[in-house]
Amino acid sequence: MSEWEKNLLDIAPYVAGEQPDNDKIIKLNANENPYPPSPMVEKALAELDAKELKKYPDANGTPLVKLLAEKHGIGTENVFVGNGSDDVLALSFRAFFNSDKPILYPDITYSFYPVWCDLLKIPYKLCPVDENFKIDPKDYYAENGGVVIANPNAPTSICEGKEFILDILEHNKDCVVIVDEAYVDFGTYSAVELISKYENLLVTQTFSKSRSLAGMRVGMAFGSEKLISCLKAVKDSYNSYPLDTAAQTAACAAIEDEVYFMRTVMRVKQTRDDTAQSLRELGFKVLESGTNFLFASHPDFSAEQIFSYLRENGIFVRYFKKPRIDNFLRITVGTDEQMKLMCELLTKLIIK
């Protein structure tokens, strides 16, 4: 190995879910929304003056920040936007977790948390969820350098209410608590209302799921002015203009079409609940979901077996070869037609 190679960062490449380049495949493996973004997004992008792209974008996403602040009845100083929830969360880890004490999060949760900890040299400790994949708030009473809770949690789909979040906050006044609400719009309690009471609370959300804008990479955070200004300083020193003009335009249009948002979210929830019922009728154990996906296992067929069977039949779901969850599948809620097709295929496999 040459001398310069010794100083390359030694990091294992992250392996993302398959993104098949085939329109016939039914993709239920990335928790994308089955419905397109609001027609207002299409209109706004069509009206975007390409000539303006010669100029740098608004560095702070000012119009988008304003719309988000209005929507939540908070100040613009309480809102931060970034290049997807991943960007916002990674910056937050960098900005807030500088203690020698370990940060705490569940053993089963979003797989990027340990990756960021490794990359940013943040000590962490996993708190095992119980046998029903529930998080025990008492695990987070321990001394720590920060807490991260995904609510709803992924890939379990389980959501918790206000009391749970308050319990965590009341026992963690000496560290920053991040509540990652990527899936919150599909029917879970949002902690945004608590940011005025808890200055150490940061809530993150995304346009990728409920707003159907995964392709535009827009995420946001809500918190006290102190947290948000620290986040801004880190962002500005890393990359002053992460959100391009088109992404800002699309996100603004999506926020403004509240009716479309409500309607598509409602549809996804209805399809989710119908699918959960159908799967249970086929013998599946399906966790109660507060998200746009289902976490399910079957007593007679291994998750890997069902995963391969569906894959052969043109349906991609997500299977994690990891301890504790390797007999579960994470199935993104698609359209009614897609779910029907999947359930028919599963019926053939299970009932024969």
Next chain:
Amino acid sequence: MSEWEKNLLDIAPYVAGEQPDNDKIIKLNANENPYPPSPMVEKALAELDAKELKKYPDANGTPLVKLLAEKHGIGTENVFVGNGSDDVLALSFRAFFNSDKPILYPDITYSFYPVWCDLLKIPYKLCPVDENFKIDPKDYYAENGGVVIANPNAPTSICEGKEFILDILEHNKDCVVIVDEAYVDFGTYSAVELISKYENLLVTQTFSKSRSLAGMRVGMAFGSEKLISCLKAVKDSYNSYPLDTAAQTAACAAIEDEVYFMRTVMRVKQTRDDTAQSLRELGFKVLESGTNFLFASHPDFSAEQIFSYLRENGIFVRYFKKPRIDNFLRITVGTDEQMKLMCELLTKLIIK
């Protein structure tokens, strides 16, 4: 100060150039291109199917990487794309500069290098440029943890040739050498041809300047497979999908319209050289520029004075209140009309 505040990252917010929200202002302070992006960009964005935005973007920017590889006659494994040059450079600092020895770069150069070093805890040592703002390659013979050279350099606008770059490379075989070519298309030697010979060389470029796409945030790096795969691993662990679908679409269209690119670059160069001559006739010292901006000072008027005078008259240029360069102005090359107006204003000030 509460306990949790002690663990917030202590970082001074970066202050960017003014972005006036007024169309009458002539903005010559951000090195943006005065010409819009290629009409092909407008067409490609207009044809972008907004419905597809529900899906995550291609995580590796595959079509864009392919076009860039073809353009430079290199392999796709030698190309990396990111959310602007700033993103690509910051990730590169993280990926390649993990030595205890200081990395080296000039005292007068792109102001983000020290910011990234501070953020990422990378030791660094500044090598002073000479009294004519020239970089001495011998300064980079010293033992180090890496080398970063902006060529052309900013804000000086000075460019160096192949021999200079080879000198640096030949004396730095034990560290990664980054050549930041943000402005290279305006007439400077590009080191991309050297990546096959020097496995430790990374060359970064951007779509923000010569391709008029500052608003879309697209930057790229060229290097050996070893460097690029390390960069990819860091990127994937930080944010798997930084480049949104619209940005990828716009950049692909811009790369394909080579004729438009050549024409606008030629125009900017012509205007730059004409303006440099006019300024010299007014008594300005103007450094020889290989970029889309001019670095100039006047013996009788302080840079701050000229800056304020132009500002009052609706023209924003860049003034850095920093040691060694605080009597210089960085003036972005605009259209012929804009430059004429500026020179007329300066004539009034100087000749009276």
